[in-house]
Amino acid sequence: MREFTAEYLETTRTGMWADSRAALSILDLDERERVLDAGAGTGELTRVLREESPGTVVALDADRSLLEHVDPPTVAGDTLALPFADDSFDLVVCQALLVNLVEPDQALAEFARVSADAVAVIEPDNSAVTVESTVDAEPTLARRARRLYLEGADTDPALGAVRDLFEGAGLSDIRVRRYDHERTVEPPYTEDALESARRKATGAGLATDRATILAGETTSEEFDSLRAEWRAMGRSAIEQIQNNQYRRREVVPFFVTVGTVPP
Secondary structure: OOOOOHHHHHHHHOOOOOOOOHHHHHHOHHHOOEEEEEOOOOOHHHHHHHHHOOOEEEEEEOOHHHHOOOOOOEEEOEOOEOOOOOOOEEEEEEEOOHHHOOOHHHHHHHHHHHEEEEEEEEEEOHHHOEEEEOOOHHHHHHHHHHHHHHHHOOOOOOOOOOHHHHHHOOOEEEEEEEEEEEEEEOOOOOHHHHHHHHHHHHOHHHHOOHHHHHOOOOOHHHHHHHHHHHHHHHHHHHHHHHOOOOOEEEEEEEEEEEEEOOO
């Protein structure tokens, strides 16, 4: 399973569910008494669930340092071997977890075991991400880097809707809703936006994905060429930022899949 820093999780989830929570309506959160947020990370989804549910929402993650960012109740534990008895919750939910698991079906089996009623997952389709930018080269380079990453990943970053996995887990009454997470960069620029541009200009951001990209059919020479173009793109972004001209819009499609646990 991929590991993430608190800074990464907070940055990539900033603003998610801020504009609309309609896609979460199929979770019936207003009726839930005990909810588990599995793989909660720094608790971005946990906070939304607590706002929408009158019951208790427990945040679970294997990384204790991430849970330090979440108000209790929290539990340190493995999503593939949940430390709870059968039927402990009436809803188990996760966000952007299964895309990082080699065996997502094993996690779903655990979710179904500890839930007495429903299981829900909120997963992105990273193959369908769109990027618009005032730096002409950025959308093309972003698509190229994403394609190479998907080819080398040992998990399924393009998981999206998981109806087939739910059926395999024996879940019924399966429903799916789509939610588009939009992230924009425009003046006045936040510190996160400035740091992102700096990481592009140095190639640091792309370098974190080097091992995954090279696990596909990309050669070291091809990666180095991509990184050189990426750094040039980053320098252009910084130049535009200095002139208050840089704008970027990224849309990541997420799919909320919910199913009922069999009696």
